[in-house]
Amino acid sequence: MANMKITLKKSLAGRLEKHVATAHSLGLKKINDVTIQPDNAQTRGKIAKIGFLLQVEENV
Numbered sequence: 001m002a003n004m005k006i007t008l009k010k011s012l013a014g015r016l017e018k019h020v021a022t023a024h025s026l027g028l029k030k031i032n033d034v035t036i037q038p039d040n041a042q043t044r045g046k047i048a049k050i051g052f053l054l055q056v057e058e059n060v
Contacts, residue, residue, distance in 0.1 A: 001038055001039065001040075002038075002039040002058065002059050003036050003037065003038055003039060003059075003060050004036070004037050004038075004039050004043060004047075004056055004057065004058050004059075004060060005034060005035075005036055005056070005057040005060040006026060006028065006034070006035050006036075006037055006047070006054055006055070006056050006057075007032065007033070007034045007054065007055040007056075007057075008023060008028040008029075008030070008031055008032065008033045008053060008054060009031065009032075009053060009054060009055045010031070010052070010053045011031055012029075012053070015053075018049075019049070019050050019053070022046050022049050022050050023050055023053065025046065026043075026046055028054075036060060039058065039059075
């Protein structure tokens with residue numbers, strides 16, 4: 001299965017509580033935190049919700 005490299009590029013300070021919770025569920029807490037997640041529907045849904053805060057690289 002393919003993986004995705006997800007990097008938090010913008011701060012979580014002042015964001016909606018749901019957006020912060022979504023970032024934490026991906027394992028992202030601080031700017032420039034990086035996580036490798038499987039490429040599935042759940043991960044894509046989280047990215048769709050907070051994509052403006054993230055940088056995503058597919059097939060890593």
